[in-house]
Amino acid sequence: MFKKVFIFIVLTGFALILFKSYSALNPEQGLNEVATRYAEKGPDEVGAANLVGAVLVTYRGLDTLGEVAILFLSASIIGFFLKVKLEDEKAPRKVRKTSEILATASKIITPVIFLFGIYVFINGHLTPGGGFQGGAIIASGLVLMLLANPVKKVNHSIISVVESISGFSFVILGITGIFLAGGFLDNDFISLGEFGKLFSAGAIPIIYIFIGLKVGSELSGIVSNLQETQKEEI
Protein backbone atom coordinates (compact mmCIF):
# COMPACT_ATOMS: atom_id res chain seq x y z
CA MET A 1 0.00 0.00 0.00
CA PHE A 2 2.73 2.42 1.02
CA LYS A 3 4.57 1.56 -2.18
CA LYS A 4 1.55 2.34 -4.35
CA VAL A 5 1.15 5.75 -2.67
CA PHE A 6 4.85 6.43 -3.18
CA ILE A 7 4.62 5.54 -6.91
CA PHE A 8 1.56 7.78 -7.25
CA ILE A 9 3.36 10.72 -5.62
CA VAL A 10 6.44 10.31 -7.84
CA LEU A 11 4.32 10.09 -10.99
CA THR A 12 2.23 13.15 -10.17
CA GLY A 13 5.37 15.12 -9.32
CA PHE A 14 6.91 14.18 -12.64
CA ALA A 15 3.70 14.99 -14.48
CA LEU A 16 3.58 18.45 -12.86
CA ILE A 17 7.18 19.21 -13.83
CA LEU A 18 6.64 18.05 -17.42
CA PHE A 19 3.32 19.87 -17.93
CA LYS A 20 5.07 23.10 -16.92
CA SER A 21 7.08 22.67 -20.11
CA TYR A 22 3.84 22.13 -22.02
CA SER A 23 2.57 25.59 -21.15
CA ALA A 24 6.00 27.13 -21.81
CA LEU A 25 6.31 25.69 -25.32
CA ASN A 26 5.81 28.33 -28.00
CA PRO A 27 6.32 26.87 -31.49
CA GLU A 28 5.61 30.20 -33.23
CA GLN A 29 8.94 31.82 -32.33
CA GLY A 30 11.89 31.78 -34.74
CA LEU A 31 15.17 29.87 -34.53
CA ASN A 32 17.46 30.67 -31.63
CA GLU A 33 20.85 32.29 -32.08
CA VAL A 34 22.93 29.11 -32.49
CA ALA A 35 20.57 27.51 -34.99
CA THR A 36 20.31 30.73 -37.00
CA ARG A 37 24.07 30.86 -37.31
CA TYR A 38 24.22 27.22 -38.41
CA ALA A 39 21.53 27.88 -41.02
CA GLU A 40 23.15 31.03 -42.41
CA LYS A 41 26.85 30.16 -42.27
CA GLY A 42 26.55 26.38 -42.56
CA PRO A 43 26.41 26.11 -46.38
CA ASP A 44 29.54 28.27 -46.75
CA GLU A 45 31.53 26.92 -43.82
CA VAL A 46 30.73 23.23 -44.01
CA GLY A 47 29.06 22.76 -47.39
CA ALA A 48 26.69 20.00 -46.32
CA ALA A 49 23.09 20.21 -47.53
CA ASN A 50 21.93 18.15 -44.57
CA LEU A 51 22.27 20.62 -41.69
CA VAL A 52 21.69 17.88 -39.10
CA GLY A 53 24.70 16.09 -40.53
CA ALA A 54 26.74 19.30 -40.50
CA VAL A 55 25.90 19.85 -36.81
CA LEU A 56 26.56 16.21 -35.99
CA VAL A 57 29.89 15.70 -37.76
CA THR A 58 31.51 19.13 -37.77
CA TYR A 59 30.02 21.65 -35.35
CA ARG A 60 29.40 19.09 -32.62
CA GLY A 61 31.81 16.46 -33.91
CA LEU A 62 33.41 15.93 -30.51
CA ASP A 63 30.03 14.85 -29.10
CA THR A 64 29.70 12.34 -31.92
CA LEU A 65 33.15 10.96 -31.14
CA GLY A 66 32.13 10.55 -27.49
CA GLU A 67 28.90 8.93 -28.55
CA VAL A 68 30.68 6.43 -30.78
CA ALA A 69 32.96 5.71 -27.82
CA ILE A 70 29.95 4.98 -25.58
CA LEU A 71 28.52 2.64 -28.20
CA PHE A 72 31.90 0.90 -28.49
CA LEU A 73 32.05 0.55 -24.71
CA SER A 74 28.58 -0.98 -24.45
CA ALA A 75 29.29 -3.32 -27.37
CA SER A 76 32.55 -4.51 -25.85
CA ILE A 77 31.00 -4.97 -22.39
CA ILE A 78 28.29 -7.12 -23.97
CA GLY A 79 30.91 -9.13 -25.84
CA PHE A 80 33.01 -9.58 -22.70
CA PHE A 81 30.00 -10.36 -20.56
CA LEU A 82 28.48 -13.00 -22.79
CA LYS A 83 31.80 -14.62 -23.62
CA VAL A 84 31.94 -16.71 -20.45
CA LYS A 85 30.64 -20.14 -21.38
CA LEU A 86 28.70 -21.94 -18.70
CA GLU A 87 30.13 -25.45 -18.38
CA ASP A 88 27.08 -27.14 -16.91
CA GLU A 89 24.84 -26.00 -19.73
CA LYS A 90 22.43 -28.56 -21.00
CA ALA A 91 22.42 -30.01 -24.49
CA PRO A 92 21.78 -27.68 -27.43
CA ARG A 93 18.18 -26.70 -28.02
CA LYS A 94 16.59 -28.24 -31.06
CA VAL A 95 15.19 -25.58 -33.36
CA ARG A 96 12.84 -25.99 -36.28
CA LYS A 97 14.27 -25.47 -39.73
CA THR A 98 13.38 -22.00 -41.01
CA SER A 99 10.67 -21.85 -43.60
CA GLU A 100 11.54 -21.97 -47.28
CA ILE A 101 10.12 -18.46 -47.82
CA LEU A 102 12.32 -16.81 -45.18
CA ALA A 103 15.44 -18.73 -46.23
CA THR A 104 15.05 -17.87 -49.92
CA ALA A 105 13.93 -14.29 -49.40
CA SER A 106 16.80 -13.52 -47.05
CA LYS A 107 19.32 -14.58 -49.70
CA ILE A 108 17.87 -11.99 -52.10
CA ILE A 109 16.99 -9.23 -49.64
CA THR A 110 20.11 -9.22 -47.42
CA PRO A 111 22.51 -7.86 -50.10
CA VAL A 112 19.93 -5.21 -51.00
CA ILE A 113 19.65 -4.16 -47.34
CA PHE A 114 23.45 -3.90 -47.07
CA LEU A 115 23.53 -1.84 -50.26
CA PHE A 116 20.78 0.45 -48.99
CA GLY A 117 22.65 0.96 -45.71
CA ILE A 118 25.79 1.92 -47.63
CA TYR A 119 23.74 4.30 -49.80
CA VAL A 120 22.28 5.95 -46.70
CA PHE A 121 25.64 6.71 -45.13
CA ILE A 122 27.40 7.75 -48.34
CA ASN A 123 24.61 10.28 -49.04
CA GLY A 124 24.44 11.36 -45.40
CA HIS A 125 25.54 14.92 -46.14
CA LEU A 126 22.85 15.46 -48.81
CA THR A 127 19.70 13.59 -47.77
CA PRO A 128 18.12 12.59 -44.46
CA GLY A 129 20.34 9.86 -43.12
CA GLY A 130 23.95 9.42 -42.18
CA GLY A 131 26.35 7.10 -40.46
CA PHE A 132 24.16 6.03 -37.57
CA GLN A 133 21.10 5.26 -39.65
CA GLY A 134 23.15 3.47 -42.31
CA GLY A 135 24.92 1.41 -39.66
CA ALA A 136 21.62 0.42 -38.06
CA ILE A 137 20.28 -0.67 -41.48
CA ILE A 138 23.38 -2.82 -42.05
CA ALA A 139 22.92 -4.45 -38.64
CA SER A 140 19.26 -5.15 -39.45
CA GLY A 141 20.43 -7.00 -42.57
CA LEU A 142 22.57 -9.19 -40.33
CA VAL A 143 19.54 -9.84 -38.07
CA LEU A 144 17.59 -11.07 -41.11
CA MET A 145 20.51 -13.32 -42.06
CA LEU A 146 20.61 -14.83 -38.56
CA LEU A 147 16.83 -15.30 -38.46
CA ALA A 148 16.98 -17.25 -41.72
CA ASN A 149 19.87 -19.40 -40.53
CA PRO A 150 19.95 -19.58 -36.70
CA VAL A 151 22.94 -21.93 -36.48
CA LYS A 152 25.16 -19.68 -38.60
CA LYS A 153 28.40 -18.54 -37.00
CA VAL A 154 29.31 -14.90 -37.58
CA ASN A 155 32.98 -14.21 -38.13
CA HIS A 156 33.95 -11.99 -35.20
CA SER A 157 37.45 -11.18 -36.38
CA ILE A 158 36.14 -9.36 -39.49
CA ILE A 159 33.71 -7.37 -37.32
CA SER A 160 36.41 -6.31 -34.87
CA VAL A 161 38.92 -5.45 -37.65
CA VAL A 162 36.37 -3.22 -39.44
CA GLU A 163 35.38 -1.64 -36.13
CA SER A 164 38.95 -0.87 -35.05
CA ILE A 165 40.06 0.49 -38.42
CA SER A 166 37.04 2.77 -38.81
CA GLY A 167 37.25 4.08 -35.24
CA PHE A 168 40.98 4.74 -35.67
CA SER A 169 40.44 6.51 -39.01
CA PHE A 170 37.72 8.69 -37.49
CA VAL A 171 40.16 9.99 -34.89
CA ILE A 172 42.97 10.37 -37.46
CA LEU A 173 40.68 12.46 -39.71
CA GLY A 174 39.80 14.60 -36.71
CA ILE A 175 43.48 15.19 -35.89
CA THR A 176 44.21 15.99 -39.57
CA GLY A 177 41.67 18.77 -39.18
CA ILE A 178 43.81 20.36 -36.45
CA PHE A 179 46.85 20.61 -38.72
CA LEU A 180 45.31 21.35 -42.13
CA ALA A 181 42.12 23.21 -41.18
CA GLY A 182 40.54 25.17 -38.34
CA GLY A 183 40.49 22.60 -35.55
CA PHE A 184 39.65 19.10 -34.36
CA LEU A 185 37.22 17.40 -36.79
CA ASP A 186 37.11 20.43 -39.11
CA ASN A 187 36.15 19.15 -42.56
CA ASP A 188 37.79 21.95 -44.53
CA PHE A 189 41.08 20.21 -45.42
CA ILE A 190 39.48 18.63 -48.50
CA SER A 191 37.94 20.99 -51.06
CA LEU A 192 34.33 21.76 -50.14
CA GLY A 193 33.25 21.21 -53.75
CA GLU A 194 29.95 22.25 -55.28
CA PHE A 195 27.13 22.59 -52.77
CA GLY A 196 24.59 19.79 -52.98
CA LYS A 197 26.68 17.35 -55.07
CA LEU A 198 27.87 13.92 -53.94
CA PHE A 199 31.54 14.98 -53.81
CA SER A 200 31.12 17.99 -51.58
CA ALA A 201 31.26 19.03 -47.93
CA GLY A 202 34.96 18.22 -47.52
CA ALA A 203 35.63 15.36 -45.12
CA ILE A 204 32.02 14.85 -43.97
CA PRO A 205 31.21 11.97 -46.39
CA ILE A 206 34.46 10.21 -45.46
CA ILE A 207 33.81 10.61 -41.73
CA TYR A 208 30.22 9.44 -42.23
CA ILE A 209 31.44 6.32 -44.06
CA PHE A 210 33.68 5.47 -41.10
CA ILE A 211 30.91 6.20 -38.60
CA GLY A 212 28.56 4.01 -40.63
CA LEU A 213 31.01 1.11 -40.77
CA LYS A 214 31.75 1.45 -37.06
CA VAL A 215 28.12 1.62 -35.94
CA GLY A 216 27.17 -1.19 -38.32
CA SER A 217 29.93 -3.49 -37.09
CA GLU A 218 29.26 -2.66 -33.43
CA LEU A 219 25.54 -3.37 -33.66
CA SER A 220 26.25 -6.53 -35.68
CA GLY A 221 28.67 -7.59 -32.95
CA ILE A 222 26.01 -7.05 -30.26
CA VAL A 223 23.43 -9.03 -32.23
CA SER A 224 25.76 -11.94 -32.98
CA ASN A 225 27.04 -12.05 -29.39
CA LEU A 226 23.47 -12.26 -28.09
CA GLN A 227 22.69 -14.94 -30.65
CA GLU A 228 25.67 -17.10 -29.71
CA THR A 229 24.63 -17.36 -26.07
CA GLN A 230 22.00 -19.85 -27.09
CA LYS A 231 23.19 -23.27 -28.15
CA GLU A 232 21.00 -24.26 -31.04
CA GLU A 233 21.01 -26.99 -33.63
CA ILE A 234 18.65 -28.08 -36.34
Add this chain to the structure above:
Amino acid sequence: MEQISLAHIALITGILLILIGLWGILSQKNIIKIIIGFSLFDTGTHIIMVSIGYLTGKTAPILDEAVNLKNAANEIVDPVPQALVLTAIVIGLGITALMLAYVLRLYQRRKTLEINNYNDLKW
Protein backbone atom coordinates in the same frame (compact mmCIF):
# COMPACT_ATOMS: atom_id res chain seq x y z
CA MET B 1 -12.05 25.56 -29.31
CA GLU B 2 -8.54 26.67 -30.04
CA GLN B 3 -6.62 24.39 -32.36
CA ILE B 4 -3.76 22.44 -30.79
CA SER B 5 -0.50 22.73 -32.70
CA LEU B 6 1.53 19.77 -33.92
CA ALA B 7 4.34 20.52 -31.47
CA HIS B 8 1.92 20.39 -28.55
CA ILE B 9 0.50 17.05 -29.66
CA ALA B 10 4.03 15.65 -29.90
CA LEU B 11 4.89 17.09 -26.49
CA ILE B 12 1.81 15.52 -24.88
CA THR B 13 2.66 12.16 -26.47
CA GLY B 14 6.22 12.39 -25.17
CA ILE B 15 5.09 13.31 -21.65
CA LEU B 16 2.60 10.43 -21.58
CA LEU B 17 5.26 7.99 -22.80
CA ILE B 18 7.65 9.18 -20.08
CA LEU B 19 4.98 8.74 -17.41
CA ILE B 20 4.03 5.25 -18.66
CA GLY B 21 7.70 4.28 -18.74
CA LEU B 22 8.32 5.60 -15.22
CA TRP B 23 5.24 3.75 -13.96
CA GLY B 24 6.56 0.57 -15.56
CA ILE B 25 10.00 1.01 -13.97
CA LEU B 26 8.51 1.62 -10.52
CA SER B 27 5.72 -0.93 -10.40
CA GLN B 28 6.65 -3.91 -12.56
CA LYS B 29 8.22 -7.03 -11.05
CA ASN B 30 9.56 -8.71 -14.19
CA ILE B 31 13.00 -7.38 -15.18
CA ILE B 32 12.24 -7.53 -18.91
CA LYS B 33 9.17 -5.35 -18.32
CA ILE B 34 11.30 -2.88 -16.36
CA ILE B 35 13.64 -2.66 -19.36
CA ILE B 36 10.64 -2.02 -21.60
CA GLY B 37 9.77 0.81 -19.20
CA PHE B 38 13.26 2.28 -19.63
CA SER B 39 12.86 2.02 -23.39
CA LEU B 40 9.53 3.88 -23.31
CA PHE B 41 11.03 6.59 -21.09
CA ASP B 42 13.83 6.95 -23.65
CA THR B 43 11.43 7.32 -26.56
CA GLY B 44 9.38 9.87 -24.65
CA THR B 45 12.40 12.09 -24.04
CA HIS B 46 13.34 11.85 -27.73
CA ILE B 47 9.86 12.97 -28.82
CA ILE B 48 9.93 15.86 -26.34
CA MET B 49 13.34 17.04 -27.60
CA VAL B 50 12.26 16.96 -31.24
CA SER B 51 8.99 18.74 -30.45
CA ILE B 52 10.85 21.55 -28.65
CA GLY B 53 12.88 22.19 -31.82
CA TYR B 54 9.77 22.20 -34.02
CA LEU B 55 8.52 25.46 -35.54
CA THR B 56 5.06 25.72 -37.06
CA GLY B 57 5.00 25.62 -40.85
CA LYS B 58 8.77 25.23 -41.31
CA THR B 59 10.46 22.47 -43.27
CA ALA B 60 13.18 19.93 -42.43
CA PRO B 61 16.75 21.28 -41.98
CA ILE B 62 17.95 19.92 -45.33
CA LEU B 63 18.96 22.63 -47.76
CA ASP B 64 17.70 21.33 -51.10
CA GLU B 65 15.26 22.77 -53.68
CA ALA B 66 12.54 23.17 -51.06
CA VAL B 67 14.56 25.80 -49.18
CA ASN B 68 15.73 29.19 -50.39
CA LEU B 69 19.42 29.32 -49.42
CA LYS B 70 19.41 33.07 -48.78
CA ASN B 71 16.47 32.83 -46.42
CA ALA B 72 17.24 29.42 -44.91
CA ALA B 73 17.12 30.60 -41.29
CA ASN B 74 13.44 31.53 -41.66
CA GLU B 75 12.35 28.36 -43.46
CA ILE B 76 13.77 25.44 -41.47
CA VAL B 77 13.20 23.93 -38.04
CA ASP B 78 15.97 23.78 -35.44
CA PRO B 79 18.63 21.19 -36.50
CA VAL B 80 20.39 20.99 -33.11
CA PRO B 81 17.76 18.97 -31.16
CA GLN B 82 17.44 16.59 -34.11
CA ALA B 83 21.19 15.95 -34.11
CA LEU B 84 21.07 15.36 -30.34
CA VAL B 85 18.16 12.93 -30.63
CA LEU B 86 19.92 11.08 -33.44
CA THR B 87 22.83 10.26 -31.18
CA ALA B 88 20.51 9.60 -28.23
CA ILE B 89 18.59 6.95 -30.17
CA VAL B 90 21.77 5.00 -30.92
CA ILE B 91 22.98 5.29 -27.32
CA GLY B 92 19.54 4.14 -26.13
CA LEU B 93 19.81 1.09 -28.36
CA GLY B 94 23.26 0.25 -27.00
CA ILE B 95 22.18 0.68 -23.37
CA THR B 96 19.06 -1.43 -23.89
CA ALA B 97 21.18 -4.19 -25.40
CA LEU B 98 23.55 -3.92 -22.41
CA MET B 99 20.68 -4.25 -19.92
CA LEU B 100 19.30 -7.26 -21.81
CA ALA B 101 22.73 -8.90 -21.73
CA TYR B 102 22.87 -8.43 -17.94
CA VAL B 103 19.40 -9.93 -17.60
CA LEU B 104 20.41 -12.89 -19.73
CA ARG B 105 23.36 -13.61 -17.41
CA LEU B 106 21.24 -13.10 -14.28
CA TYR B 107 18.65 -15.52 -15.60
CA GLN B 108 21.24 -18.14 -16.47
CA ARG B 109 22.65 -17.91 -12.95
CA ARG B 110 19.46 -17.80 -10.88
CA LYS B 111 16.74 -19.04 -13.25
CA THR B 112 14.37 -16.22 -12.29
CA LEU B 113 13.33 -12.86 -13.70
CA GLU B 114 11.44 -11.70 -10.59
CA ILE B 115 13.10 -8.54 -9.27
CA ASN B 116 12.18 -9.38 -5.65
CA ASN B 117 14.43 -12.45 -5.74
CA TYR B 118 17.48 -10.27 -6.33
CA ASN B 119 17.93 -8.71 -2.90
CA ASP B 120 21.74 -8.87 -2.61
CA LEU B 121 22.01 -5.06 -2.69
CA LYS B 122 19.03 -4.43 -0.42
CA TRP B 123 19.65 -2.67 2.89
